Amino acid sequence: MRRVALKIAYIGSNFHGYQRQPNYRTVEGELLRVFKETNIIEDTWTAHYSVAGRTDKGVHSTGNVISFITDEDIHINQLNGLLPDDIKIIGEARVPYGFKVRFPLTRTYTYIQPISPFEKKTLDITKMHVAMESFIGKHNFRNFSKRNEKNPNRKIIDVNLEVDEDVLIFTIVGESFLWNMVRKMVTSIMEVGYGKLDINDINELLKPKELRQFIRLQPAPANGLILSDMEYKNIKFKDSEYAKNKLVEFLKKEYMLHEQEKKADCRLIKILKK
Template sequence: MKRTALKIAYIGTHFHGFQRQPDVRTVEEELIYHLRKLEYIDDLKASRFRIAGRTDAGVHSLGNVISFQSEKEVRVNQINNSLPDDIQIIAWAPVRFGFKPRFAKRRWYRYILFEEDLDIDLLRKTAEVFKGTHDFTNFTKRKQKTTVRTIEDIRITKPIIDEEDKNKKSDFAHLNKSYSPIFVDIYGESFLWNMVRKMMRIFLDVNYGKLTLDDVERLLNPEEGEPRAYIKVVDAENLILMDIEYEGIRFRYDDYACERFRRYLIDNLFELQKTYSITESMLNCLDDLI
């Protein structure tokens, strides 16, 4: 009997989140179904099936982790051949029998902002307020034993866009919109439910002058007995669970599995580009038709 951890990549668009739910498609349900089908596991309790994190509906992943024990030697690509294309195992690692994937050394989330008129310097000042250990009571929907969490780092970057992409945007100048993305990479040991998406709302509110940095400080240090603040979550589709790291465990990435998922992403991108081109054509011809 061996225990194995698997690193899971998935596009969250067509899932109702990671966690099993009745009568809806979830990542966990798909994984359990195919692991049972291939006879890697049978009884979930006996196989000690465990997961690292329950991402919300729409959230994507390149690094969520599950673990289980099985009599069979785990063959990554055999499992991938059975799984649907929007879920694939990209790495694996042998682990001790007591391994619990939710106890991670570090989690890395990336949120991609597409809003207009974002001040990257102000976003970085906001990030400095969030770094360190704080009480995130105002940044979760659920009551938990402790809401104290530590943000190790937040990195804000703006990817370089080539001249061809810039020229494409000129076709839509009349829309007065700019879709240049900004990446917000957040690192910490653990996160509360909805915590990252609520943090991103605060980043946007500071950027647009709805909150000050002092307001953010107060949200992170609520007075005892103070009612919890209402913070609306931002869209889940812009959030990616990039990676999860563990002390003393090194995952082995499977080249074929990674290439397979890469091809799926490229095909997915091609379909989006076709939709883009059709929409662009309709926009450009609308005035002529009128």
């Protein structure tokens, strides 16, 4: 018996989230199907199976981690051959028997936000950077969650924004996150940029008082969110470049399909505005 940790990458577009659900295609459902086919896991309870992040419908990952106990050897290429094209195991690590996958030192999320060509207002990037600084440190994130959390206090280590032509790339590093927290953080920063919220509004939202009925933050779309990394103390994953490349091949095909849809949409807009 030994405990292993596997790093999982997936494209969330065609999954109903990570967690297995009856009658829905999920990341976990596909993984457990293959693990049972190969006798790696017979029962999740006895295998002490656990996952670091239960991502929502549409959310992607390059760094989610699962862990379980098994007697079998792990052959990543074999497992990936049985998995669908939009999920791949991209890393493996031997971990101590008492390893707790749900408690990494840090989690990193990346959010991809296109700048709308249809928005008349210009983004104030300087104000956005100032607003981002408000999140650094330990705060009460009650107003950035969809639930009434028992403990809404969370520590954010870093928030970074990169502007790449017509795309904004947010990188948010923290110890842990509430449900919808990252996506609501992105929404609030974007609204500051467009002048719909003030920086003082962000500071008020971070205070331990209920403001959700007064300032309604809709979570940014799930399809822009990537759970991009987990960092664990004294754990180093051996990455599979072959598995990464297989996922890249799939992504290139998906990119061209979406690019065709986008160009067709642009042409439709022009035709309709004639």
